[in-house]
Amino acid sequence: MAYTFSFPEEVLEHVFSFIESEKDRNAISLVCKSWYEIERWCRRRVFVGNCYAVSPMMVIKRFPEVRSIALKGKPHFADFNLVPEGWGGYVCPWIAAMACAFPWLEEIRLKRMVITDESLELIAKSFKNFKVLVLTSCEGFTTDGLAAIAANCRFASFIFLISQVLNLLDFNFVFELVLNKGHKFESKLCLCLVNLRELDLQESEVEDLSGHWLSHFPDSYTSLVSLNISCLGNEVSLSSLERLLGRCPNLQTLRLNRAVPLDRLPNLLRRCPQLVELGTGVYSTEMRPEVFSNLEAAFSGCKQLKSLSGFWDVLPSYLPAVYPICSRLTSLNLSYAIVQSSDLIKLISQCPSLLRLWVLDYIEDAGLYALAASCKDLRELRVFPSDPFGLEPNVALTEQGLVSVSEGCPKLQSVLYFCRQMSNAALNTIARNRPNLTRFRLCIIEPRTPDYITLEPLDSGFGAIVEHCKDLQRLSLSGLLTDRVFEYIGTYGKKLEMLSVAFAGDSDLGLHHVLSGCDNLRKLEIRDCPFGDKALLANAAKLETMRSLWMSSCSVSYGACKLLGQKMPRLNVEVIDERGPPDSRPESCPVEKLYIYRTIAGPRLDMPGFVWTMEDDSSLGLE
Amino acid sequence: MSEIDMAVIKPEMMKPYVWLQTSDDSIQQVEQEIAMFCPLICQEIIQKGMGSSKNCAICLPQQVSPAMLSLILDYCRFHQVPGRSNKERKSYDEKFVRIDTERLCELTSAADSLQLKPLVDLTSRALARIIEGKSPEEIRDIFHLPDDLTEEEKLEPLRNITADPRIRLLNRLYAKKRKELKERERLKNIEVEEEHVDERSVDDLLSFINGNEGEPKGVKTSKNKKKNRRKKEQQKNSSSKETSELDKKEVNGHDIRHQSSEAERISESSYLHYAEDGTSTPKSDDGDIYDGIDPALKEKIDREVEDFARRLNSDWPERMQELLSSGQDRKTLLFNTDGFLRRHACMFSLVLQYFPFSIICFLAEL
Numbered sequence: 006m007a008y009t010f011s012f013p014e015e016v017l018e019h020v021f022s023f024i025e026s027e028k029d030r031n032a033i034s035l036v037c038k039s040w041y042e043i044e045r046w047c048r049r050r051v052f053v054g055n056c057y058a059v060s061p062m063m064v065i066k067r068f069p070e071v072r073s074i075a076l077k078g079k080p081h082f083a084d085f086n087l088v089p090e091g092w093g094g095y096v097c098p099w100i101a102a103m104a105c106a107f108p109w110l111e112e113i114r115l116k117r118m119v120i121t122d123e124s125l126e127l128i129a130k131s132f133k134n135f136k137v138l139v140l141t142s143c144e145g146f147t148t149d150g151l152a153a154i155a156a157n158c159r160f161a162s163f164i165f166l167i168s169q170v171l172n173l174l175d176f177n178f179v180f181e182l183v184l185n186k187g188h189k190f191e192s193k194l195c196l197c198l199v200n201l202r203e204l205d206l207q208e209s210e211v212e213d214l215s216g217h218w219l220s221h222f223p224d225s226y227t228s229l230v231s232l233n234i235s236c237l238g239n240e241v242s243l244s245s246l247e248r249l250l251g252r253c254p255n256l257q258t259l260r261l262n263r264a265v266p267l268d269r270l271p272n273l274l275r276r277c278p279q280l281v282e283l284g285t286g287v288y289s290t291e292m293r294p295e296v297f298s299n300l301e302a303a304f305s306g307c308k309q310l311k312s313l314s315g316f317w318d319v320l321p322s323y324l325p326a327v328y329p330i331c332s333r334l335t336s337l338n339l340s341y342a343i344v345q346s347s348d349l350i351k352l353i354s355q356c357p358s359l360l361r362l363w364v365l366d367y368i369e370d371a372g373l374y375a376l377a378a379s380c381k382d383l384r385e386l387r388v389f390p391s392d393p394f395g396l397e398p399n400v401a402l403t404e405q406g407l408v409s410v411s412e413g414c415p416k417l418q419s420v421l422y423f424c425r426q427m428s429n430a431a432l433n434t435i436a437r438n439r440p441n442l443t444r445f446r447l448c449i450i451e452p453r454t455p456d457y458i459t460l461e462p463l464d465s466g467f468g469a470i471v472e473h474c475k476d477l478q479r480l481s482l483s484g485l486l487t488d489r490v491f492e493y494i495g496t497y498g499k500k501l502e503m504l505s506v507a508f509a510g511d512s513d514l515g516l517h518h519v520l521s522g523c524d525n526l527r528k529l530e531i532r533d534c535p536f537g538d539k540a541l542l543a544n545a546a547k548l549e550t551m552r553s554l555w556m557s558s559c560s561v562s563y564g565a566c567k568l569l570g571q572k573m574p575r576l577n578v579e580v581i582d583e584r585g586p587p588d589s590r591p592e593s594c595p596v597e598k599l600y601i602y603r604t605i606a607g608p609r610l611d612m613p614g615f616v617w618t619m620e621d622d623s624s625l626g627l628e
Numbered sequence: 629m630s631e632i633d634m635a636v637i638k639p640e641m642m643k644p645y646v647w648l649q650t651s652d653d654s655i656q657q658v659e660q661e662i663a664m665f666c667p668l669i670c671q672e673i674i675q676k677g678m679g680s681s682k683n684c685a686i687c688l689p690q691q692v693s694p695a696m697l698s699l700i701l702d703y704c705r706f707h708q709v710p711g712r713s714n715k716e717r718k719s720y721d722e723k724f725v726r727i728d729t730e731r732l733c734e735l736t737s738a739a740d741s742l743q744l745k746p747l748v749d750l751t752s753r754a755l756a757r758i759i760e761g762k763s764p765e766e767i768r769d770i771f772h773l774p775d776d777l778t779e780e781e782k783l784e785p786l787r788n789i790t791a792d793p794r795i796r797l798l799n800r801l802y803a804k805k806r807k808e809l810k811e812r813e814r815l816k817n818i819e820v821e822e823e824h825v826d827e828r829s830v831d832d833l834l835s836f837i838n839g840n841e842g843e844p845k846g847v848k849t850s851k852n853k854k855k856n857r858r859k860k861e862q863q864k865n866s867s868s869k870e871t872s873e874l875d876k877k878e879v880n881g882h883d884i885r886h887q888s889s890e891a892e893r894i895s896e897s898s899y900l901h902y903a904e905d906g907t908s909t910p911k912s913d914d915g916d917i918y919d920g921i922d923p924a925l926k927e928k929i930d931r932e933v934e935d936f937a938r939r940l941n942s943d944w945p946e947r948m949q950e951l952l953s954s955g956q957d958r959k960t961l962l963f964n965t966d967g968f969l970r971r972h973a974c975m976f977s978l979v980l981q982y983f984p985f986s987i988i989c990f991l992a993e994l
Contacts, residue, residue: 008733008771016740019748023756035764035782037773 018047027052046070053077054552056094056118057577060606061102072111073137074103078118080555080600082530084142087557087598089583091613093119100124104131112137119143125150224252231258235284235315240264243273250276260284263317268296271303282312288342289320297326305329314338321348331355338363340389346401350375363387366402366423373406377413385419386410393423393450404431411438419444426457427484432466436473445470446481452508452533455485462486468493471501481505491515495522503528516540520547530555537595538565549575553602557581561599564592569601570619577604578619579612587617646673647685650694655685658701665704667743689741695731696738703747725754729770732758 009017021033021044034044050073051064064071078094096118103110110132120143128135138154140146229249234241243265250256256277265273265286274280290296300323304310310330319342334356339349346369353359353372359380366388368376376383388406392399404427411417417439427449436442456463463484471477471494480501482490486509494501495518502525510516517540519529529551537560541548548554548569563580566587570578580587581598608618646660648669663669663679672678672686679686688697706712706720725732732751739747759767764782768775 007773008730009773012733012737013740016736016748016752020736020752020755020759023753024760026760029760029762032762032764032767033759035777036767036771038776040773041777041781 014043017043021047025050049073051075055602055604056096056099057606057609058552058602058604061099063606065102065106069106070109071107072109073114074099074107074110074112075114075116076118077116080117080530080553081528082532082555082557083117087532087555089581089613089615092581092616093609093611093613095611096120097124100127100131104128108132109134111135112139114139114141115143116141117143119145120150121145122147122150122153126153129153227252227254229253230255232256233258233260233284234262235260243269247272247276253277254279256280258282261286261315263287263315266290267300267323271299274303274307278306279309280307281309282336283307283310283315284338285313285315285317287318288316288323289318290323292320292322297323300326301329308333310334312336312338316342316344319344319348321345324348324352327352328355332357334359336361340365340387343367343391346372354379356380357382359383361385363389365389365391366400367391368406369401370403370406370409371401373402374409374413377409381414382416383410383414384416386414386417387421388423389421390423390448390450398425404428407431408434408438411435416441418442421446421448423448423450425450426454427463427466428456428458429461429463429466429469430456430458432463433469436466436469440473440475442470442474443476444479445474445477446479446505447483448481449483452483453485454483462489464489464493468497471497476500479503482509483507487511488515488518491518495519498523498526500525502526504530506531506534508533510534510536513537513540517543520544526550527552529553531557531559533558535560538562541565542569545569545573545576548601549573549603551603553600555598555600557598559599560595562593563587563590563596566596566599567592567619571621574607574621575603575605577602577608580617580619581615582617583615646679647682648679648697649685649687650692650697651688651690652694654694655682656694656697658697659705662701662704662708665708665744666700667745669742689738691734691737691741693734693738696734699731699735700738700742700744700747704744707746721750725750729755729758733771 017040021030024030024033027050030044030048034041045067046069048068049071051068051071052075053059053064054077056076056078064074076096076099078096079088079092082088083092094117096115097120100113100120101124104127108131111134113128113135114137118140120140125146128138230253241262241264250259250273257280259273259277259280259282261270261273261284263286267286267288267290270285274283304327307330311333313327313334313336316339321344324344331352332355335358337353337356337359340363342365344352344367346367349364349368349372353362353376357379360382361384362376362380364372364387368388373388376386388402402424404424407420407422407424408431411434418441420442421444424447427447455461456466464487467480467482467486467490471480475497477498478500480494480498480503482505488511491510491514494504498504498519499522501523504519504523504526506529513536515534516531516536519526520540521544526547531554534556536556541561542565566578566580569576579600579602580596581600582596584590584597587594587596608620612618644660645657646663646669647655648658648663649655660673660679664673668689669679669686678684692700703724707717727735732754736748736751736755739751758770762770767773
């Protein structure tokens with residue numbers, strides 16, 4: 006007899022209320038019929054990794070009491086302009102359905118989706134308790150939509166991450182609305198994270214509106230927690246900013262933009278010594294001792310500061326000004342800082358508590374060696390290329406840098422590394438040193454670069470990575486790779502969830518190894534690889550266990566796509582081809598791009614002219 | 629005034645013990661002060677006057693066995709002492725729930741029946757920790773739960789609704805209607821149409837705003853909106869492809885051109901319009917659409933998919949052979965296509981294409 010047989014439903018619900026992760030919730034719902042029922046009524050948070058995998062009505066039907074929803078739209082490769090504009094990802098039907106079904110909805114989080122002003126207005130009108138709106142890499146709206154949200158929502162938090170140009174005048178208006186509504190609430194925190202790209206200054210009669218929106222914060226507004234203007238191209242009124250900072254005691258995050266001069270930074274810092282995260286503005290000015298000591302003193306005053314970023318146009322002699330706080334730093338983002346290795350070494354050696362470092366390859370092998378010596382707690386390292394399009398190396402950064410970090414930093418879990426040369430030996434060493442790696446993304450700048458010592462493919466090197474790093478979840482490959490590397494990945498990559506492949510492999514066997522071997526694979530994205538029909542068709546069933554598969558510039562034929570679509574009704578097989586209808590070419594002709602994802606909502610109906618979903622057998626011929 | 633009432637009013641006369649009957653019908657004597665910690669017992673004593681003697685022992689709910697009562701009383705005995713620090717209490721609690729799962733479940737049940745919320749919370753959290761990170765099988769094993777979901781339900785609890793042709797029909801009707809509206813709008817003057825749409829939403833905003841803030845802002849809004857609209861038209865026509873993919877210093881490497889074309893906006897608002905008309909659709913059709921799929925159709929589809937999957941996956945040894953032997957052919961074929969030559973001919977454009985692939989992580993601080 007079940008141990009929980011005497012539990013009233015409310016008690017089980019109460020137990021479930023302490024379980025939040027999607028994975029656990031999904032596990033609970035699969036235990037038995039009664040748990041499935043109870044769980045679905047008390048699920049408050051839903052995450053839909055692919056907005057086309059399920060229809061809004063299905064979600065509503067299954068989870069009637071949802072308060073928070075997160076949706077993702079376009080495939081990951083959309084970030085690299087591989088997904089043509091107009092592909093899809095419209096959130097409109099979701100908002101419309103939820104407006105009726107979830108009157109108590111509080112949070113909407115969208116990533117890579119298209120949201121219109123009408124949808125924003127509908128959100129504003131329909132959800133009386135709406136609190137959080139997060140739009141990451143979304144598009145399709147204007148400040149009109151944002152104004153509607155600002156005007157109508159009595160929310161406690163208002164967050165939006167925008168990635169498009171906004172008109173300055175309109176933005177001022179929205180901002181005013183946000184603040185005028187925001188400061189009236191009794192809620193303790195009114196978080197307004199504004200991550201703007203650019204405020205368009207084309208209005209000719211506007212004189213200096215650059216700081217205008219900042220001055221809209223009324224004097225009574227004191228609840229700002231986070232302000233991020235790091236991407237903003239325009240200047241802001243520093244006096245307004247200073248006043249604002251001075252009266253917001255809860256401010257934890259301040260990320261300034263490049264336009265904020267260094268000599269004004271101390272004044273800003275003095276107004277908010279409780280800061281935890283700071284992004285500086287431009288980090289150089291005329292070298293003057295009093296400016297330096299002022300800056301150093303201001304930094305010293307920030308006893309809680311843990312994270313630094315910004316550092317545009319660094320003048321190295323000003324770097325020592327941050328030394329007073331280096332010992333507490335856990336996160337350092339120097340990906341915009343053009344600083345010589347020697348200066349970086351001096352800085353990094355003062356940061357023993359560092360957990361995360363993002364830096365340009367100016368750090369060179371010497372700098373990484375120093376990093377390995379000083380930062381024993383390091384969890385994450387990202388090294389970006391300073392001159393990716395140059396044909397010759399401009400810095401002394403090789404595979405050795407990464408090897409030394411793997412030796413010296415026992416807690417290293419996540420790596421993103423751009424370099425120009427790599428060897429199997431180095432990868433082997435890294436793998437043996439760091440079996441606790443969970444994310445490994447290596448980007449050898451030139452495609453198909455072999456092991457620079459032996460001139461062999463890098464198969465065994467990456468093979469060592471997957472073999473030794475048993476918990477590896479995410480892997481990106483580069484360099485010269487044959488089918489062999491995929492054999493290793495299929496054999497050892499049992500926990501691998503996401504794999505990105507480009508310019509690799511020799512034949513279908515490569516793809517077959519991955520699809521048949523990687524038990525936990527969720528997302529596979531492939532470009533420019535010689536993979537064709539056979540592997541795909543042989544592993545059709547596997548595709549239903551994954552979220553999605555992207556293949557572009559490969560050799561999958563239209564005929565295979567049709568077959569796959571026909572036989573697998575729970576997959577949407579989308580052929581994306583800007584050359585025109587695939588029907589107009591022979592069936593054996595490879596398609597340009599292929600996006601396959603599992604779905605229980607059937608083929609989507611909002612496709613643009615260059616996307617065709619392969620019909621399955623049971624579809625109705627209504628069109 | 630009854631004896632019990634007096635006992636409550638005059639504390640010096642309060643009996644120190646109360647009689648409780650557990651699930652096995654045995655009766656025990658328990659310090660009243662401790663027992664009163666449990667709301668249910670408290671209620672029985674005060675409101676119903678029970679428990680003052682063996683004859684009128686408070687009958688505890690069925691979930692409370694003597695063993696459970698003992699545990700619960702231990703808990704109450706510890707926590708009702710006022711002087712304890714939070715740290716002490718927490719430490720006690722942590723040790724308290726270190727019992728086997730079966731007893732933990734019994735305890736949760738018992739505590740719930742006695743309405744002892746803090747203990748219910750404590751045990752519930754402990755159970756939650758047991759459940760976290762486990763697979764459905766493991767959970768079933770631990771809690772001795774029946775495995776009564778069908779294979780199909782396990783595979784996809786929502787599958788029952790998936791293949792329903794009526795949902796497909798509904799979706800297609802929506803799409804058809806949307807396309808129709810889109811077509812109709814294209815024939816009209818777009819400029820006029822959209823201004824009209826905007827005016828309405830501005831009015832909505834205006835009335836809301838005017839309620840609090842007065843005229844001037846509202847006027848400003850509509851003026852801005854018109855300007856904004858015209859400017860967007862210009863922007864659309866003259867914008868060139870974002871070159872930010874080449875500039876790694878941009879935070880967002882992807883194209884930021886305005887996605888929404890006017891026609892799209894209109895069609896989407898029409899879609900909304902349609903949805904508004906049919907707001908009762910999800911509710912009224914609930915019964916029809918989601919119950920009872922055509923079982924024959926479902927069977928057919930299921931069987932086909934299973935068959936195909938089985939066929940493909942079972943003869944993969946043969947396929948492997950096939951793949952291995954044809955692997956060579958494919959290679960030579962590839963090396964001779966234009967595609968390959970084209971690629972090699974232009975390394976620079978390759979790097980350009982390849983770049984965004986890797987640049988992502990770098991660019992996306994999100």
